[in-house]
Amino acid sequence: MRDFVKSYRKGFFPVEIKWSCRILLVFLLIAIFGKFIANDVPIIGKKDGHVCFPVVMDIANDLGIINWKNRYSYNHLDQKYDFAVKPIIPYNSRYMDNANSGYVSPFVKQEVKHLYYRHWLGTDGLGRDVLAGLIRGSWIAMIISLFSVLLALAIGIPIGLLGGFYGNKDWALSYLEIITVVLLAIVGLYYSFYFLHGRVDLMVMILLFSLLFWSVKWLQSRFYPNAKTRSIPLDSILNKWVEIFKSIPTLIILFLFLGVFVKTGVWSIVLIIGGITWVRISRYIRAETLATKETDFIKSLKAMGNSDWNILVRHLLPVVIPPVLVSIIFLVGSVILMEATLSFFGIGLSVEEVSWGGMLSEARKYFGAWWLALFPGLVLFTIIAALGNIGQYATKRLNPRLQE
Amino acid sequence: MMLEYVLKRFFSFVPTLFMVALILFFIKTILPGDPVDKMMLVDGELDIASITYISEYRKVQQRLGLNKPTFYFAIVPRSYPSNRWDIIPLSSREKVIDDYHNSHRLEWPRWEWNGTDNQFHKWICAFTKGDWGASIIDQKQVSSKVSVAIKWTFFLLLLSLFFAIMISIPFGFWLSQGKSNFLKTILEKWSFLFFSVPLFWLCTLAVVFLTTEQYGSWTNWFPSIGLDPTYQRVGFWEGIGRYGNKLILPAICWTLHSMAYMSTQLKVSMQNQLSMDYLITAYAKGLSITQGARSHAFKNAMIPMITLIIGSIPGAMAGSIIIENIFNIPGMGRLLIAAIYQSDWNVVMAIVMIIAFITMLCYLLADLLYAYVNPKIRWKSK
Numbered sequence: 001m002r003d004f005v006k007s008y009r010k011g012f013f014p015v016e017i018k019w020s021c022r023i024l025l026v027f028l029l030i031a032i033f034g035k036f037i038a039n040d041v042p043i044i045g046k047k048d049g050h051v052c053f054p055v056v057m058d059i060a061n062d063l064g065i066i067n068w069k070n071r072y073s074y075n076h077l078d079q080k081y082d083f084a085v086k087p088i089i090p091y092n093s094r095y096m097d098n099a100n101s102g103y104v105s106p107f108v109k110q111e112v113k114h115l116y117y118r119h120w121l122g123t124d125g126l127g128r129d130v131l132a133g134l135i136r137g138s139w140i141a142m143i144i145s146l147f148s149v150l151l152a153l154a155i156g157i158p159i160g161l162l163g164g165f166y167g168n169k170d171w172a173l174s175y176l177e178i179i180t181v182v183l184l185a186i187v188g189l190y191y192s193f194y195f196l197h198g199r200v201d202l203m204v205m206i207l208l209f210s211l212l213f214w215s216v217k218w219l220q221s222r223f224y225p226n227a228k229t230r231s232i233p234l235d236s237i238l239n240k241w242v243e244i245f246k247s248i249p250t251l252i253i254l255f256l257f258l259g260v261f262v263k264t265g266v267w268s269i270v271l272i273i274g275g276i277t278w279v280r281i282s283r284y285i286r287a288e289t290l291a292t293k294e295t296d297f298i299k300s301l302k303a304m305g306n307s308d309w310n311i312l313v314r315h316l317l318p319v320v321i322p323p324v325l326v327s328i329i330f331l332v333g334s335v336i337l338m339e340a341t342l343s344f345f346g347i348g349l350s351v352e353e354v355s356w357g358g359m360l361s362e363a364r365k366y367f368g369a370w371w372l373a374l375f376p377g378l379v380l381f382t383i384i385a386a387l388g389n390i391g392q393y394a395t396k397r398l399n400p401r402l403q404e
Numbered sequence: 405m406m407l408e409y410v411l412k413r414f415f416s417f418v419p420t421l422f423m424v425a426l427i428l429f430f431i432k433t434i435l436p437g438d439p440v441d442k443m444m445l446v447d448g449e450l451d452i453a454s455i456t457y458i459s460e461y462r463k464v465q466q467r468l469g470l471n472k473p474t475f476y477f478a479i480v481p482r483s484y485p486s487n488r489w490d491i492i493p494l495s496s497r498e499k500v501i502d503d504y505h506n507s508h509r510l511e512w513p514r515w516e517w518n519g520t521d522n523q524f525h526k527w528i529c530a531f532t533k534g535d536w537g538a539s540i541i542d543q544k545q546v547s548s549k550v551s552v553a554i555k556w557t558f559f560l561l562l563l564s565l566f567f568a569i570m571i572s573i574p575f576g577f578w579l580s581q582g583k584s585n586f587l588k589t590i591l592e593k594w595s596f597l598f599f600s601v602p603l604f605w606l607c608t609l610a611v612v613f614l615t616t617e618q619y620g621s622w623t624n625w626f627p628s629i630g631l632d633p634t635y636q637r638v639g640f641w642e643g644i645g646r647y648g649n650k651l652i653l654p655a656i657c658w659t660l661h662s663m664a665y666m667s668t669q670l671k672v673s674m675q676n677q678l679s680m681d682y683l684i685t686a687y688a689k690g691l692s693i694t695q696g697a698r699s700h701a702f703k704n705a706m707i708p709m710i711t712l713i714i715g716s717i718p719g720a721m722a723g724s725i726i727i728e729n730i731f732n733i734p735g736m737g738r739l740l741i742a743a744i745y746q747s748d749w750n751v752v753m754a755i756v757m758i759i760a761f762i763t764m765l766c767y768l769l770a771d772l773l774y775a776y777v778n779p780k781i782r783w784k785s786k
Contacts (some may be wrong), residue, residue: 006411006472104520152450153545157589180438186479190479190513191510192479194481194484194504195510197506204456227477228427239424240419240420243420244420244423244424244427246763246767247420247421247424247760247762247763247764248424248756248759248760248763249721249722249759251722251725252725252740252756252759253724254746255725255740256431256744256752256756258433259741259744259745260431260435260744260747271547280489283479305448308411337602340602340604341602341726344604345729345741357604360605360608363608364608364611364730365611367612367615367616367618368616368618370612370613371613373609373613374609377602377605377608380602380605381600381602382603384600384602385597385600386594388596388599389596389601
């Protein structure tokens with residue numbers, strides 16, 4: 001990271017890359033501090049002698065820490081404060097301005113008291129401010145892309161590593177262990193399908209089951225050390241699974257999973273996008289691991305008697321990750337695009353939640369609203385182009401091998 | 405050798421398709437909503453208050469085959485019904501299941517073996533025989549619905565692919581030739597822009613700005629979007645003749661989008677070839693620069709392009725969802741989305757299986773063509 005900043009300062013990067021980095025930084029800042037930039041409640045307000053921080057309360061309300069009654073059904077704009085520091089844009093993404101509802105263009109005269117209350121990028125059919133929606137949309141895009149990619153990494157890296165390292169022959173289990181794994185899998189599926197209540201249960205279950213498995217393994221090594229083993233074709237299983245995912249376009253899988261469920265939200269989108277895109281990560285990781293496995297330093301580590309776990313985590317992982325970083329950049333771009341496409345078709349996010357794709361689809365309802373067709377798409381396009389630019393440049397610089 | 409390879413690959417389709425079918429069927433069984441109820445709603449027989457409701461429900465259920473167990477075997481809790489659709493009071497079904505899930509008690513499982521008399525077996529046997537069932541919405545045969553839709557999709561897809569290839573290959577070739585000048589730099593930047601423009605935004609912009617008179621009559625270049633339903637009554641080619649003008653704008657959008665990618669890739673691949681040693685030898689033997697580029701480098705540069713063009717067809721199937729829904733073209737993408745919204749699972753499963761099959765076929769074709777044009781690759785039977 002320090003190298004990156006240093007080379008950035010020295011003017012090592014071309015102009016486009018500098019601008020792409022700046023755009024991404026601005027996007028991140030806006031996404032993180034969006035509530036402080038566009039909100040219908042003041043940042044600091046003084047009322048009846050005591051000071052309050054309504055925006056902080058709003059964030060806490062979103063996180064579920066406090067319960068703010070009538071947050072979205074009550075008009076907070078008309079509240080009188082003795083003293084208030086207000087955000088730059090006085091609208092929340094959900095705030096419906098009844099005086100300016102029904103697609104008000106940014107250039108026409110708007111029904112506002114003061115220039116400060118003007119909708120600079122117009123409003124949509126319900127009177128929601130487009131600029132505030134864009135800012136909220138950047139938060140949604142950031143959250144979804146960040147967590148989906150993290151999930152994809154969390155699933156894809158171990159599976160790719162194991163598949164590449166053990167191949168089809170090197171991972172052997174005794175019959176007792178195979179039977180234990182199969183039984184635990186059946187019991188786990190049964191339990192999680194019918195009796196699971198939330199994430200804590202899942203964690204406890206996974207912990208318990210791995211404990212059971214290791215204890216079986218330990219008992220076996222204690223009492224019956226020369227058990228007959230059978231190799232597990234890990235790599236073939238992985239390849240087959242990848243092939244299934246590859247045979248249906250990602251967008252269609254997303255539509256299938258999210259389109260049929262009534263109750264969806266940000267986290268189910270994250271879960272399903274992450275659950276699909278890990279395949280891409282694991283493919284790269286597997287290829288890298290296969291190449292690195294044959295190098296002399298891994299062989300000598302094995303000869304020195306390092307355990308597999310040690311080699312995998314401490315020596316192979318740091319070598320394998322950097323070439324994959326570029327594909328992560330591309331993955332972030334495509335996840336943002338996927339989310340936008342989903343909400344463009346009204347699938348996934350709940351109706352109240354504002355996102356770029358959802359705003360774009362408003363333009364289809366009323367063709368006169370050019371600002372709804374233009375601005376959200378422009379923001380989306382800018383982010384994706386910046387990411388693509390950086391990704392292409394990084395491919396060229398870091399790893400000429402990956403270039404096809 | 406080659407035949408063996410092709411056959412081997414072809415047979416490897418079967419387990420993958422089976423897994424896809426299994427996953428689809430799994431989603432179908434766990435999702436909320438009741439096909440029987442939907443069917444009765446369509447038939448106009450829905451009246452929960454009436455006495456005959458349950459018997460009517462049973463009748464429709466039997467007709468759809470939903471009274472049978474779902475899969476070959478089942479491992480369910482003791483007091484759980486083996487078939488969700490058996491909990492008849494429809495209004496309380498979700499509640500019963502929710503209550504069941506929320507009751508914090510563990511139960512021993514019950515093992516059920518259902519044999520071949522189950523929904524999945526029935527469905528997959530009928531599917532392989534070509535009987536894809538009827539759509540819940542309008543009782544039409546799925547195969548007839550899909551065969552109409554697939555023609556529209558492929559007509560549009562092949563049209564835009566044709567134009568994209570025809571434009572991008574000379575364009576990419578020209579970009580790679582000679583020194584870069586102002587025009588080339590500008591065009592390259594533009595093609596990068598078109599490559600990263602989201603397809604649905606491009607289409608929305610085209611629809612908003614080019615098909616309406618909202619912004620003055622001069623912006624109304626193209627006919628307004630959407631086919632009226634009479635296309636169903638005329639044949640496909642007559643339909644093309646009648647509504648062909650509505651396909652121009654989607655074809656342009658699609659062409660622009662895929663053209664940008666293809667021309668950039670061709671340029672990169674040409675540049676790789678131009679820096680190879682064999683061209684230096686060719687130049688040393690007296691070939692002119694254009695000759696070398698045209699007759700030697702271009703042929704080799706086209707090898708990765710073949711994989712790229714055929715490999716782009718599966719992606720285009722996903723793109724067809726976007727294009728067809730925005731421009732209202734009665735193709736597979738629109739049919740699929742409509743079927744997903746209405747949980748019309750016979751249609752969904754048929755379309756997804758077709759798409760999976762086409763995708764795998766495309767990958768096979770790409771591999772074969774790649775090996776055909778590149779003799780360095782040998783046929784491996786292993």
